[in-house]
Amino acid sequence: MSATHILGISAFYHDSAACLLRDGEIIAAAQEERFTRKKGDAAFPRHAVAYCLEAGRITAADLAFVGFYDKPILKFERILETYLGTAPRGFGSFLMAGPLWIKEKLFTDRQLREDLGFGGAILYSEHHESHAASAFFPSPFEEAAFLTMDGVGEWATASFGIGRGNDIEIFKEIHWPNSLGLLYSAFTYYTGFKVNSGEYKVMGLAPYGEPKYVDLIYRELMDLKEDGSFTLNQRYFNYLSGLTMTNGAFDRLFGGPPREPETRLTQREMDLARSVQVVCEEVMLRMARTVHRETGLDRLCLAGGVALNCVGNGRILREGPFKELWIQPAAGDAGGAVGVAQLAWHRHCGKPRAVTPGKDGMRGAYLGPEYTEAQIEDYLRSVGATHRKLERGELLQTVARYLAEEKIVGWFNGRMEFGPRALGARSILGDPRSPRMQAQMNIKIKFREGFRPFAPSVLRERVSQYFELDTDSPYMLLVAPVRKQRQIPMGEVADRLWGIDKLNVVRSDIPAVTHIDYSARIQTVSRETNPDYYDLLLEFERLTGCAVLVNTSFNVRGEPIVCSPADAFRCFMRTHLDYLVLGPYLLEKAAQPEWKEQGDWQREFQLD
Numbered sequence: 001m002s003a004t005h006i007l008g009i010s011a012f013y014h015d016s017a018a019c020l021l022r023d024g025e026i027i028a029a030a031q032e033e034r035f036t037r038k039k040g041d042a043a044f045p046r047h048a049v050a051y052c053l054e055a056g057r058i059t060a061a062d063l064a065f066v067g068f069y070d071k072p073i074l075k076f077e078r079i080l081e082t083y084l085g086t087a088p089r090g091f092g093s094f095l096m097a098g099p100l101w102i103k104e105k106l107f108t109d110r111q112l113r114e115d116l117g118f119g120g121a122i123l124y125s126e127h128h129e130s131h132a133a134s135a136f137f138p139s140p141f142e143e144a145a146f147l148t149m150d151g152v153g154e155w156a157t158a159s160f161g162i163g164r165g166n167d168i169e170i171f172k173e174i175h176w177p178n179s180l181g182l183l184y185s186a187f188t189y190y191t192g193f194k195v196n197s198g199e200y201k202v203m204g205l206a207p208y209g210e211p212k213y214v215d216l217i218y219r220e221l222m223d224l225k226e227d228g229s230f231t232l233n234q235r236y237f238n239y240l241s242g243l244t245m246t247n248g249a250f251d252r253l254f255g256g257p258p259r260e261p262e263t264r265l266t267q268r269e270m271d272l273a274r275s276v277q278v279v280c281e282e283v284m285l286r287m288a289r290t291v292h293r294e295t296g297l298d299r300l301c302l303a304g305g306v307a308l309n310c311v312g313n314g315r316i317l318r319e320g321p322f323k324e325l326w327i328q329p330a331a332g333d334a335g336g337a338v339g340v341a342q343l344a345w346h347r348h349c350g351k352p353r354a355v356t357p358g359k360d361g362m363r364g365a366y367l368g369p370e371y372t373e374a375q376i377e378d379y380l381r382s383v384g385a386t387h388r389k390l391e392r393g394e395l396l397q398t399v400a401r402y403l404a405e406e407k408i409v410g411w412f413n414g415r416m417e418f419g420p421r422a423l424g425a426r427s428i429l430g431d432p433r434s435p436r437m438q439a440q441m442n443i444k445i446k447f448r449e450g451f452r453p454f455a456p457s458v459l460r461e462r463v464s465q466y467f468e469l470d471t472d473s474p475y476m477l478l479v480a481p482v483r484k485q486r487q488i489p490m491g492e493v494a495d496r497l498w499g500i501d502k503l504n505v506v507r508s509d510i511p512a513v514t515h516i517d518y519s520a521r522i523q524t525v526s527r528e529t530n531p532d533y534y535d536l537l538l539e540f541e542r543l544t545g546c547a548v549l550v551n552t553s554f555n556v557r558g559e560p561i562v563c564s565p566a567d568a569f570r571c572f573m574r575t576h577l578d579y580l581v582l583g584p585y586l587l588e589k590a591a592q593p594e595w596k597e598q599g600d601w602q603r604e605f606q607l608d
């Protein structure tokens, strides 16, 4: 009997993606932005779909079902009701959003068929059901509680319930307009960052600030209950009726207008970031305790955009009641494509779910395109790049040596990651022991704000030697402190430094990955999911005694992570990367021919 293929799609909101299942197993998944090079591309994911079908060596005609990650008609109902509830104030918003909805979203079914050339059954699941399914089905648990939190789907903004065997059941939801994701996004907007992508920056900025506004948030913005449920005071927000997140009343409450994007960050933005982060963590912890109480289960799965708040996740793990935590690596809307496909397989087709304890179904998130040696070599020849091929052992030793010499290396290896984090397939690597590495990588390579921390990759077996963590964190979604013994207390002088200047003070023996509050966003690397990256870390450890590398995504600011050898080479030539590894090929920057840029690319990407 031939295999059953199911294609999952998330699209038309932000971060469109596709995922292909073969007999329930995830065999390919990718975000559209990687192919179109438009960050967070929300268009129908035709490139991601084409890739998934190609990876499965099938055509759309071979698909048993297509699943779509939300119910456009329910979403439309919310938009319409919101409009009616706030008219005439909401009229401008409706005029802007309306035609787009009608054109692109309401007729999703027809569009899916036309774009795919697919005549079979299209199944729709609700947005949070897709998130919940993406959290539970690929998890290594036979039975677990799940918690989903995001901006908004149709009506729900958070949900929890139980996954058991091959099904999930949602117990409770929090509904629009009360949304933890939107509260965070409101502060993202107000501190001058881009909603839906700048939330990471707010989280990274938070440790520089004081939680000065926490009381004000609880008093005026939010009525938070003991069980983690809450209502938001809509007097201060503008997302119901307008096209911005906050309004004049919000400005008056926090003493001024939003920061203009790209202007200088002040202590005020840092204090605001810290305050909303503290509130977010508190809500996450309260929700987690409630989920534990109401489900009586000791394992928790997380998804939804708020589950990318790895500082909050780390606190749930350390302070929450759960024994084990698993977080979907594509916790944002891209992951909905995985969720709906698995719902189609387990619920609609009634297929059982096989669980291997300790092993999840995401294959280390290495679910994207890979390129053969011949494809890489053809490309390199076509652009006249100077390159040499090394056998594996020599390549790993050479790269480890360069890294130990404080060189910065672009590392392109195997299948691209699914989800927002680079995990050693499309990564830029550096030496975490170097006190200069953080500033160098931020400014010379990534062209991004100097305050942003970098994350460590560490051999799984060594994680507890470096960090206050002794569990898997394969998807870089947990933050934990650097071990006490490795910390270097800040002296009095350093204590008096203001804001970002604090960053230049060495605060551990791995300073490049130690944030100013001694925390680190950790990726544990195991040989099973990424043998080349694992062995590179091992080689680096042999050479230096340090089993950690700086791992940042292979892109520049505002650009999606690189996908193809051409994207990687372009990024290599545009930045001050010293070396590039493309599969078995090693390229040295100094040996390359002159790079001729087309157009003003820096301007293009700086508008993040």
Ligand SMILES: [Fe+2]
Residues within 6 Å of the ligand: 127, 131, 150, 151, 152, 153, 304, 305, 332, 333
């Ligand atoms: Fe979502």
